[in-house]
Amino acid sequence: MSISRRNARRSVRILGLASASAALVLGVSGQALACNIGEFKAEAVCKGEKGQIKVTDRDFSGQPATVTVYLENHGADEKKIGEQQVKGSKEGTVIAFDEDWAPGAVYRVSVNVPRFIKNLDIEPDVVAPATACKKEESPSPTPPAAESPAPSASASTPVEDSATPAPSASESSSAAAPVSEAPSNAPSAAIGDSNLAETGANSNTGLIAGVAGALVVVGGGAVYFGMRRRGAKTGS
Numbered sequence: 001m002s003i004s005r006r007n008a009r010r011s012v013r014i015l016g017l018a019s020a021s022a023a024l025v026l027g028v029s030g031q032a033l034a035c036n037i038g039e040f041k042a043e044a045v046c047k048g049e050k051g052q053i054k055v056t057d058r059d060f061s062g063q064p065a066t067v068t069v070y071l072e073n074h075g076a077d078e079k080k081i082g083e084q085q086v087k088g089s090k091e092g093t094v095i096a097f098d099e100d101w102a103p104g105a106v107y108r109v110s111v112n113v114p115r116f117i118k119n120l121d122i123e124p125d126v127v128a129p130a131t132a133c134k135k136e137e138s139p140s141p142t143p144p145a146a147e148s149p150a151p152s153a154s155a156s157t158p159v160e161d162s163a164t165p166a167p168s169a170s171e172s173s174s175a176a177a178p179v180s181e182a183p184s185n186a187p188s189a190a191i192g193d194s195n196l197a198e199t200g201a202n203s204n205t206g207l208i209a210g211v212a213g214a215l216v217v218v219g220g221g222a223v224y225f226g227m228r229r230r231g232a233k234t235g236s
Contacts, residue, residue: 035063035116039088042069042100042109042122047134053097053107053126059088065113071095072106072125081107101128110150 039058044051055067065088069081082097107126112119141191 001035033115033135035059035065035088036062037111037117037120037122040065040109040111040122042107042126044099044107044126044128047096049134051099051101051128051133053109054094054101055084055086055097055109055122056092057086057088058090058092060090062087062089063113063116065111065117067095068110068112070110071099072108077108079091084224100133103128103132104199127222189216192194 009029036059041058043054045054046052053069055069057065057067059065064085066083066085068083070077071079071081081099084095084097086093086095099107105128107128109122109126111117111122112120
């Protein structure tokens with residue numbers, strides 16, 4: 001059975017409309033599926049000693065999105081951290097908000113894409129780690145003052161070296177000799193009078209004995225001459 005030219009044209013027209021409709025539906029649905037809140041991810045990270053809130057957009061359609069970050073306080077926005085625009089990619093496009101977050105702080109991240117996402121929040125909220133990026137150095141404990149040991153008797157009193165020999169009697173007398181040889185006003189004893197000096201007699205004893213002997217001799221001579229003169233007178 002042959003198909004008329006009119007029926008053929010009608011069939012081609014119907015197929016064209018169906019293809020166009022399918023392409024339109026597929027394109028819109030693809031964009032809608034690609035650009036959804038599930039393609040966004042947020043987390044609190046550290047960059048060196050600084051904190052950041054990092055947002056990754058994996059929307060491969062490349063729709064421009066506006067991302068806003070808020071610091072939460074008991075479920076309410078305490079302050080706005082910042083706002084940036086991003087175009088997603090299949091590999092993921094990353095934007096970062098500098099924020100020195102405190103451990104355990106909570107952040108709400110909102111995304112807005114015209115015609116697709118209307119200010120939806122990334123679920124769940126971002127919770128900062130329990131450890132801060134900058135580690136605080138704890139002060140080193142001051143060591144207790146060392147108690148000085150009480151001085152012992154052996155440490156305070158010098159101990160004489162037992163190896164040093166004690167001075168002998170001769171060394172003691174020789175050491176004491178200069179003291180006895182100090183100059184004195186008393187006259188020195190005559191030679192040979194060491195016995196008198198040892199008994200403590202005066203050094204003038206010899207002189208007195210000599211004078212007494214001379215007087216004895218003179219007295220004896222006088223007596224002798226007197227007796228002779230008396231005998232001469234008697235004989236005459």
